[in-house]
Amino acid sequence: MREVIMSSGFVRNNINQFAIVYRFADFILIQLCLLLAASLYPATLSVHYQLIGLIGSTTYLLSAELFWLYRSWRAGTTKEILFYTLVSWAISVVVVLSFMFLTKTSDNYSRYVLISWMTISPFALCSWRLALRYFLFHIRKKGYNTRSVGIIGMNETTLTLMEELERNPETGYRVAGVFDDRDISRLPLKEGTPLAGRIEGAVEAVNDGKLDQIFITLPMTANNRIEQILHRLGDTNAEVHFVPNFFVYNLVHSRLCNVGGLQTISVFDTPMRGATVAIKRAEDIVLSLGILSAIALPMLMIAIAIKLTSRGPVIFKQNRYGVDGKRIKVWKFRSMSVTENGDKVTQATKNDNRVTKVGAFLRRTSLDELPQFINVLQGKMSVVGPRPHAVAHNEMYRKTVKYYMLRHRIKPGITGWAQVNGWRGETDTLEKMQMRVQYDLDYIKNWSLWLDFKIVLFTFVKGFVGKNVY
Known part of the structure; x- marks a missing residue:
């Protein structure tokens, strides 16, 4: 699910607020692994080792950025996280070895230290991610580190969204209520649906601090109503997500684009960009x-x-x-x-x-x-x-x-x-x-x-x- 927030009429990507901490942790961990590898031999951490440590760490951070490793992984899979962690480190190893070859400085390094560092680092990078991920899963299932969610619009898309959130409790999303202005007899309700009242009630709940995030599942044909809702929610601190109705899922690699100062959504595009x-x-x-x-x-x-x-x-x-x-x-x-x-x-x-x-x-x-x-x-x-x-x-x-x-x-x-x-x-x-x-x-x-x-x-x-x- 592509997460977006609405602000001043523009759509922006939602950014993981802890990403800076993750980057810093990765950088320090790679340096510590190099220090550990040198101590096992032992070898003196000369300026040559410090240089390749810096090159390896920097390359890893840039590669991780390329693969969006520092985005929010609430809805991502563990296999993907580990895969892109290893790919990012593999790129770092290639860059480090290429640097040593091109500068003809390989004789300045202990092969034992290099092999140890290049083996220990990916293990450490994957291990701390796994530990943090399962810790977050554990506390979210117990009700901590969760996000209270309100859904605006009661339809088939809403039911699908609720099923996905219920099937993945590790995301920490908890549906507090569904809001719709229509008469209850016109709503496709299922047993247990937490119907919470009219749409205006969602705005009030956000202002009262009862909802952290809002998901709008109204059909795109209701663009005037959506615009009114976004205008009201634009005066709150809630994150707002728009979940398009069914036909949008038939779009091929849709993405946000800019034409001057105007934002558009590409309909039929290719993932092969940049x-x-x-x-x-x-x-x-x-x-x-x-x-x-x-x-x-x-x-x-x-x-x-x-x-x-x-x-x-x-x-x-x-x-x-x-x-x-x-x-x-x-x-x-x-x-x-x-x-x-x-x-x-x-x-x-x-x-x-x-x-x-x-x-x-x-x-x-x-x-x-x-x-x-x-x-x-x-x-x-x-x-x-x-x-x-x-x-x-x-x-x-x-x-x-x-x-x-x-x-x-x-x-x-x-x-x-x-x-x-x-x-x-x-x-x-x-x-x-x-x-x-x-x-x-x-x-x-x-x-x-x-x-x-x-x-x-x-x-x-x-x-x-x-x-x-x-």
Whole structure:
């Protein structure tokens, strides 16, 4: 949930008020770990060690900022926190080692001290975060460090919000009451709903210090009423959150933008902006180089098998849509006796006589996709992203599947969120393609380095085969 506060007509990101303390704690902890590593050897903390300590700490803080590690994690997951802590520290290690290499000063350091410091630090950084997080969870469940919440508007969005807050008591949000001006007979109440009166009562409760936060769940069509409520709440100290009604959740990576002094909300956007572009590209290069190094020999053997068992090229280059709908050539090991690449492309079906014997095995195991790691190095594809379809299929499905073309807001991938959830292979019904697109859009909305990591892990754990792959 994106938290926002309204002030003087502008929308601003909610900032964790303890973030400065967290940054200071991280900085000191990294320095203490270096001191501990030096004492274990023992070694004298010369100016050289102090310098790399400063470089490591500063790089870690900057990396943590990049991954929003210092935001409020009331509604975040523990796995994400630990993942981004380790990634931030890994970047710091790379920077420190690069500094030592470029300045040719590695002889000034004890390798024992360096290895100890680089091992102890991530353990310490993760440990104190876990300890603090579970301490906060514990006291919140007991009623401490909580936030008293009032919800304005009684509808399906309200019920969903209340279910989420009840399911996650560790967030510390406690619903004190729901406020709505309509007659009770018109409200979709459920048993136990804490209906607290009219909307004016929410403003009074805030002024009396009974509510810390307000969630507005009115539909966006009621913009005049919302404006009136915001005007009243703008004269209070409560944090105000706007929870859009259902259709807003179909927006692709919506975000706040500025046009001069006017704020807008982007409707169909891409998560690949600014530093995220570099992060995604670095991820692709590292993964593709590592995987290509491991599969070079198997790829050579596959190429020989294709050449010896059927006529035609080893690599089949098919026109597909890349990022922003631009055409790219996607490489695959040829698995059929034909190389269809025109305005009409027929999907492979069960017992398809166009599929060669070697091709059938390659398709079942997804080994025919291996050359696409070269596409990744070329920058045309990503390791993780929506699977690219033939141009003919794109032109067909864009007319029948809602929001189909939005899956091209980012680079296509070799594996994706739809594939690891079982939606790969033949799409012989419209419903199958709709489900695939739904998962693709969900990936774009929620993209993160952590999500990519999970998809790559699931791809290896679940394997590359699928029951609908022919």
